[in-house]
Amino acid sequence: xxxxxxxxxxxxxxxxxxxLALPALAITLVFGIARFPNAATGDYMTLGAxxxxxxxxxxxxxxxxxxxxxxxxxxxVSLFFYFWVFRALAERSQVARLIASIGVAFAVRSTITFxxxxxxxxxxxxxxxxxxxxxxxxxxxxxxxxxxxxxxxVIVFCIMHLTPTGRRMRAxxxxxxxxxxxxxxxxxxxxxxxxxxxxxxxxxxxxxxIKAVVVPELGWELLMPMFAGVILxxxxxxxxxxxxxxxxxxxxxxxxxxxxxxxKIVFAFVILLCVLLLRPQGMFGRPMAAR
Amino acid sequence: MSLLEIKHVSGGYGEVDIISxxxxxxxxxxxxxxxxxxxxxxSTLIKAAMGLLPRxxxxxxxxxxxxxxxxxxxxxxxxxxxxxxxxxxxxxxTVLENLQVVEHATxxxxxxxxxxxxxxxxxxxxxxxAENLSGGERQQLAFARALMSSPRLVLLDEPSAALSPALTDxxxxxxxxxxxxxxxxxxxxxxxxxxxxxxxxxxILDSGRIVLADTGANxxxxxxxxxxxxxxxxxxxxxxxxxxxx
Numbered sequence: 001x002x003x004x005x006x007x008x009x010x011x012x013x014x015x016x017x018x019x020l021a022l023p024a025l026a027i028t029l030v031f032g033i034a035r036f037p038n039a040a041t042g043d044y045m046t047l048g049a050x051x052x053x054x055x056x057x058x059x060x061x062x063x064x065x066x067x068x069x070x071x072x073x074x075x076x077v078s079l080f081f082y083f084w085v086f087r088a089l090a091e092r093s094q095v096a097r098l099i100a101s102i103g104v105a106f107a108v109r110s111t112i113t114f115x116x117x118x119x120x121x122x123x124x125x126x127x128x129x130x131x132x133x134x135x136x137x138x139x140x141x142x143x144x145x146x147x148x149x150x151x152x153x154v155i156v157f158c159i160m161h162l163t164p165t166g167r168r169m170r171a172x173x174x175x176x177x178x179x180x181x182x183x184x185x186x187x188x189x190x191x192x193x194x195x196x197x198x199x200x201x202x203x204x205x206x207x208x209x210i211k212a213v214v215v216p217e218l219g220w221e222l223l224m225p226m227f228a229g230v231i232l233x234x235x236x237x238x239x240x241x242x243x244x245x246x247x248x249x250x251x252x253x254x255x256x257x258x259x260x261x262x263x264k265i266v267f268a269f270v271i272l273l274c275v276l277l278l279r280p281q282g283m284f285g286r287p288m289a290a291r
Numbered sequence: 292m293s294l295l296e297i298k299h300v301s302g303g304y305g306e307v308d309i310i311s312x313x314x315x316x317x318x319x320x321x322x323x324x325x326x327x328x329x330x331x332x333x334s335t336l337i338k339a340a341m342g343l344l345p346r347x348x349x350x351x352x353x354x355x356x357x358x359x360x361x362x363x364x365x366x367x368x369x370x371x372x373x374x375x376x377x378x379x380x381x382x383x384x385t386v387l388e389n390l391q392v393v394e395h396a397t398x399x400x401x402x403x404x405x406x407x408x409x410x411x412x413x414x415x416x417x418x419x420x421a422e423n424l425s426g427g428e429r430q431q432l433a434f435a436r437a438l439m440s441s442p443r444l445v446l447l448d449e450p451s452a453a454l455s456p457a458l459t460d461x462x463x464x465x466x467x468x469x470x471x472x473x474x475x476x477x478x479x480x481x482x483x484x485x486x487x488x489x490x491x492x493x494x495i496l497d498s499g500r501i502v503l504a505d506t507g508a509n510x511x512x513x514x515x516x517x518x519x520x521x522x523x524x525x526x527x528x529x530x531x532x533x534x535x536x537x
Contacts, residue, residue, distance in 0.1 A: 164391070164392075167384065167388050167391060167392045168392060170381070170383055170384055170388075171381050171384060171392045173383070174381045174382060174383040174384065175378050175381055175382075177343060177375070178375060178378065178379065178380075178381065179381075179392075180343075180363040180364055181341055181343070181363060181366075181367065181372075181373040181375075182367065182392060182393045182394060182436065183364050183365075183367040183368065183393060183394030183395045183440065184364065184392065184394055185364050185394075186364075
C-alpha cells in the first residue's frame with residue numbers, strides 16, 4: 001500500500017467528514033439543547049438531496065439556488081415537525097422522543113418515496129477533471145463542497161459564540177433550569193434551533209447529493225456513522241461533533257484500502273471503541289459527573 | 292405591604308406534598324432565612340417561589356403580581372432572581388457571557404460594568420469560563436448574574452453549600468451587602484445559626500410545614516428549637532441585623 005493511496009483516501013475522508021459534519025452538528029445541537037438524539041436527521045438530509053434534484057428538474061435552477069431551496073424546505077419541514085411532534089413531547093422522556101424521531105424519519109422517507117419512487121437520482125453538476133498534485137488527486141467539486149461546509153460551520157460557530165441567540169442556546173444546553181430562571185425563553189430558542197439544524201441537514205443532503213447517488217435511504221444509512229462521529233467527538237460538543245465525524249470518516253476511507261469497502265465501517269467502529277475505552281466522554285466531551 | 296406574600300402554598304414534584312400549608316412573607320430590603328432539618332422542604336419552598344415546582348397550589352404574590360400565573364422566564368421581569376444551590380452559573384459560558392445572557396436587564400452594558408464594580412474579582416476574569424473559576428469566584432458570579440436584572444428580591448438556595456468556612460463568611464458578607472443595595476433576600480441555609488445571626492427574620496420548617504416564625508435573634512435565643520432545628524454552636528459576634536426587626 002503506497003502512501004499516495006492513503007493520502008487520497010484521507011482527503012476523501014476529510015471531504016465526506018466535513019460534509020457530514022453539518023448534520024452531525026445538527027445532531028449534537030439538538031441533543032445538547034432539546035435533549036434527545038434526533039433519528040430524523042438522516043432523512044432530513046435525504047429531503048435536502050431530493051429537494052435539490054427536484055428544484056433542478058422542475059424549476060431549472062442553478063446548483064446554488066437549488067441548494068438554498070433545499071436548505072429552506074428542510075428548515076421548514078424541521079420546524080413543522082418541531083411544532084407538530086417534538087414540542088408536544090418536550091416534557092416526555094428522552095426515549096419517547098427518540099422513538100418519535102424515528103417515526104418522523106419514516107414519515108419523511110415514505111413521503112419522499114411516495115412522490116419520487118425508489119429510482120436513483122443525481123444532482124446535475126458539470127463534469128470536471130481532477131487536479132493532480134504529484135499523484136494526490138483533488139476534484140474541484142470536492143473543494144467546493146469542502147469550502148461550503150467549512151463556511152457553514154464557521155457561520156454557525158460565529159452564531160453560537162458571537163450573537164445573543166447563540167449565547168442563549170449555549171446557556172440552555174448548559175443548564176436549562178438556570179436559563180429559564182435567567183429569563184431566557186426556550187421556545188424562541190427552539191424555533192431558531194430547529195430552523196438552523198433543518199437548514200444544515202438540507203445543506204448536508206444537497207452536498208451529499210452532489211457527491212453520491214440520491215436514493216431514499218441515503219441519509220438513513222448514514223445515521224449510525226453520524227451518531228458514532230458525534231459520540232467520538234463527545235456528545236453535546238459542537239467542536240467535538242465536527243472533529244469526531246471527520247476522524248471517523250478518515251478512518252473509514254483509509255480502512256477501506258486495507259479491509260475492503262464492505263468492512264470499512266467495522267474498522268471505524270473499532271477506532272470508536274478504542275477512543276471510548278480511553279476517554280468515555282469522547283474527544284471533547286465533558287465527564288457527565290461534572291455537568 | 293410585603294414584597295413577597297406566600298399564602299397556603301402546598302406542592303411537590305409528584306403526587307406527595309413536599310411542602311404543605313406554607314404562609315410567609317418577605318418585606319422590602321429584608322433578609323429572611325428558612326432553616327430546618329434535612330429533607331424539611333426548604334429548597335422546595337424556594338423553588339416553588341421561582342416557579343420550578345411542577346405541582347403547586349395556594350398563592351404567591353410578589354408586589355401585587357400573582358406569580359403562579361407567570362411562567363418562570365417572566366418572574367425575573369417582575370423583580371425576582373434565583374441562585375440555585377448547585378450549578379448556579381453557566382459553566383460553558385465565560386464570566387462576561389454569564390452576565391450578558393441574562394434577560395430583562397435595562398442598559399445591559401452599564402449594568403455589567405456595575406457588576407464588575409460590585410465584584411472586582413470578576414472583572415479580571417471576564418474571559419474565563421465559569422467552570423474554571425474557584426468556589427468563591429463562582430459564587431460571586433452567581434450573585435452578579437442574579438443581580439443583573441436589578442431584582443428587588445433574590446432567592447438563595449444554600450449559598451454556602453460545599454464552601455469552606457472562610458468562603459462561607461465571604462458569601463454571607465455578600466448576602467448582607469445585598470440589603471445595602473435595596474435587595475431583599477429569601478434564603479435557605481443549612482448553616483442556619485450563622486445565617487440567622489444577620490437575618491431580620493427566620494422560619495423553621497419541619498416536614499414541609501412552618502413550625503416557628505420569629506426574628507433571627509429570637510430564634511437563636513430559643514434553646515429548645517435551636518438545638519433541634521438549628522444546631523448547636525455560636526453565632527459569629529457582631530452579626531446582628533441592622534434593621535427591620537419583625
